[in-house]
Amino acid sequence: MEARRNDIDDMIVHEKMQAALEYQNEAWADGMADGIEPEIIADAAFALAMRESIRIHGEEGVEAILESLRERMLAGEFSPQRIIQ
Numbered sequence: 906m907e908a909r910r911n912d913i914d915d916m917i918v919h920e921k922m923q924a925a926l927e928y929q930n931e932a933w934a935d936g937m938a939d940g941i942e943p944e945i946i947a948d949a950a951f952a953l954a955m956r957e958s959i960r961i962h963g964e965e966g967v968e969a970i971l972e973s974l975r976e977r978m979l980a981g982e983f984s985p986q987r988i989i990q
Contacts, residue, residue, distance in 0.1 A: 929950070933950075955967065
């Protein structure tokens with residue numbers, strides 16, 4: 906029963922992530938439509954994400970998150986040319 910509950914929890918987190926990405930894509934498109942350069946939108950998104958992450962996890966927790974993000978970036982996870990199979 907516990908394994909099934911974990912599967913359901915994972916599905917819920919995945920669905921929430923998909924919804925959050927849709928909201929962010931909409932905000933990005935709105936900013937672009939208003940003439941804000943993508944570099945400025947990205948910088949603002951990073952700044953807000955960092956503030957909220959530090960508020961939630963503290964500076965040491967965010968340091969670990971950043972290291973994980975670095976590894977994922979170097980592995981090509983965020984590359985626009987990445988093909989998901």
